[in-house]
Amino acid sequence: MMTETELEVQFIDGLYNIMPNKVVAELVVSNMKEIGAPSYSDEELAFAKKIGSNFDQEAKLARLKKQKVPDYQKYRDVDLVTDIIDPLGDGETMAGSSDVGDVSWVTPTIEFGTTSMVLGAPGHSWAVVACSGSSIGHKSLVFAAKTMAGAVYEMLTNEELRKKANEELQTRLEGRVYKTPLPEGLEVPLAIAEENWEKTPKQ
16 A cells, blocks of 8 residues: 655765774774873762762673673773773674774774773763763873874884784775765765754753
8 A cells, every 4th residue: 555655865974894903903002001091089989980870780791791891890890990901892893883984994093992981871971971071081081192192103103013004904905995885976965964053052
């Protein structure tokens, strides 16, 4: 039976999965260990504990287990992680998307995280905002900035390191070449962006 329904499909984006690079990942972790994770004041720890008390610990552990975090059980009562974990996630498919995936098909690229929120807080939640907007979040950014600066310096001054990272990328690509997933002639959906902007509450 016909419903006389019309469907309009709008193609607004297309993203590649991230192409991992172990050489760069190990370089970044090495710099994180050399710099050392931030330490937190009693006030910051108390604030984190109060935020973390709102979330189920079993759900937190289940998520860490799914992410294959080593010794995940030890984080049951941990709110702010200070451990620097070796690279993980290579070959895993995780939820979420980012256009950094497209970049990783063109040049060696990785993503890394620092502690900017309490462990177990849902992404994009009020808890993330509360922590990342505090001194906890500021320490996270400073740590990340130092890590990136150190890794970039080593990459720029070590030709052999650059060569290994590029060789790994080509091995993983297996002859494939990046091609934009967007159809030819696709117009930038500025109208959608403008509509969303109008809906956003203004200060």
